[in-house]
Amino acid sequence: MTQRKSIFITGAASGIGRHTALLFASRGWFVGLADIDVEGLDRLEREIGADNCRTLWLDVTDAKRYRAAIEMFTSSTGGRLDVLFNNAGILRMGRNEDIPLMQQYLTLDINVKGVLNGIHCALPALRVTPDAHILTMCSTSAIYGMPELAVYSASKHAVHALTEALDLELERDGITVSDIMAPYVNTPMVTGASTQASSVRSTGVNVQPEQVAEVVWKAAHGRKRHWKIHYLTHVLMAVFSLLPPLRRPIIKALCLGR
Incomplete structure (x- = not known):
């Protein structure tokens, strides 16, 4: 049993989750590594060291398994959970009509239902941990509905609203x-996609997972509701707030090239 600060990370086996786990472990935290990718978890555990983490196979859409995973993790931390990091997510790009309905449902199940499950199951441990945090990966696409990312964008709008409501x-x-x-991050979810949205080409993939991990670290020690990464996120939020009529034409230009 450890008395170190602890973080539970979903989608930990690759991308943002992996780099966040490595960063927190390197700074003395005990890390919960949750994912469906068993091989990826095993590799990460070897890098971090078994004494510094606990790996857990987890499908975030399964509330029963989620509750059991939190209980197993907190059995190694003396019941404490300093940070829940809802990082697991999927992205399907393309015209909405071309994305099978079951894939659209799956996006909502993982990106929204998975977050709801995590928060609900982790609350007992978070409540008994002083200064606990719930962090969730959102997206620049939560600012305005993005064509060719319609369901993904909708899922991140839900995360954005949920964050504000639950913070209160x-x-x-x-x-x-x-x-x-954050805008597009250089992870397999984006760069390895079989279909890419036009906005990937127009805005580029300019954020590295290591950068996101550093912001997660700051958020775990801060108080802001929305942590914005990259100038594109800051500029869009500022312009859309000050000049609402420009929202639609800017998004059309960025996402559809017209």
Whole structure:
């Protein structure tokens, strides 16, 4: 059993989750590594060291398994959970009519239902941990609905609203709720996609997972609700706030080239 600070990371086997796990472990935290990718988890455990983490096979859409995973992890931390990082997510790009309905449902199941499951199952441990945080990966696509990312964008709008609502609700419990808003990140989910949205070409993939991990570290020690990464996120939020009529034409130009 450890008394170190602890973080539970979903989607930990690759990309943002992997780099976040490595960063927190290197800074003395005990890390929960949750994913469906068993081989990826095994590789990561070898890098971090078995004494610094606990690996857990987890499908985030399964609330029963999620609850059991949290209980197993906190049995190694003395019941404490300093940070829940809802990082697991999927992205399907392309025209909405070309994406099978079951894939659209799966996007919502993982990106929204998975987050709801995590928060619900982790709350007992978070409530007994002083200054606990709930962090969720969001997206620049939560600012305005993005064509060729319609369902993904909708899922991130849900995360954005959920963050704001729960940050108010859980304030009395001393729990800070935040999201991390980033444009395209250089991960297999984006670069390895069989179909890529036009906005990938127009805006580029300019954020590295290591950069996101550093922002997660700051968020785990901060109080802001929305942590914005890259100038594109900052510029779009500022322009859309000050000049609402420009939202639609800017998104058309960025995402559809017209």
